[in-house]
Amino acid sequence: MVSLAGGRYIMGSEAGNGYPADGEGPPREVSVDHFQMDAVAVTNARFRRFVRDTGYVTDAERYGWSFVFSGFVSPGTARTVAGSPAETPWWHAVPGAD
Numbered sequence: 001m002v003s004l005a006g007g008r009y010i011m012g013s014e015a016g017n018g019y020p021a022d023g024e025g026p027p028r029e030v031s032v033d034h035f036q037m038d039a040v041a042v043t044n045a046r047f048r049r050f051v052r053d054t055g056y057v058t059d060a061e062r063y064g065w066s067f068v069f070s071g072f073v074s075p076g077t078a079r080t081v082a083g084s085p086a087e088t089p090w091w092h093a094v095p096g097a098d
Helices: 044-054 059-063
Strands: 002-004 007-011 028-032 035-037 065-069 091-095
Touching: 059 065
Parallel strands: none
Antiparallel strands: 002 035, 007 028, 065 091
16 A cells, blocks of 8 residues: 545546536546555455455445446347446446446
8 A cells, every 4th residue: 555645636627528427527626635545456366365355245246237338348248238327328237247
């Protein structure tokens, strides 16, 4: 883990393609507290060890489905898609995805 100092910064975009409801715009000054995060992305192997050591169950495993970015949905899986949110049609609810 690495420590990151808190502070103020400008959050949001002026590009016009963001979703204000998700905090993507308009640009505004925000403040964050000090926090820590991993220095590298979590690998599948590290996540597998975490699950083994803690018994963690993901929301997708509990619900039996998860949203999957459209670019990762194969043509065969696309037939099983249970729907997409109207506001974010690039996310597909895929049964069995976890």
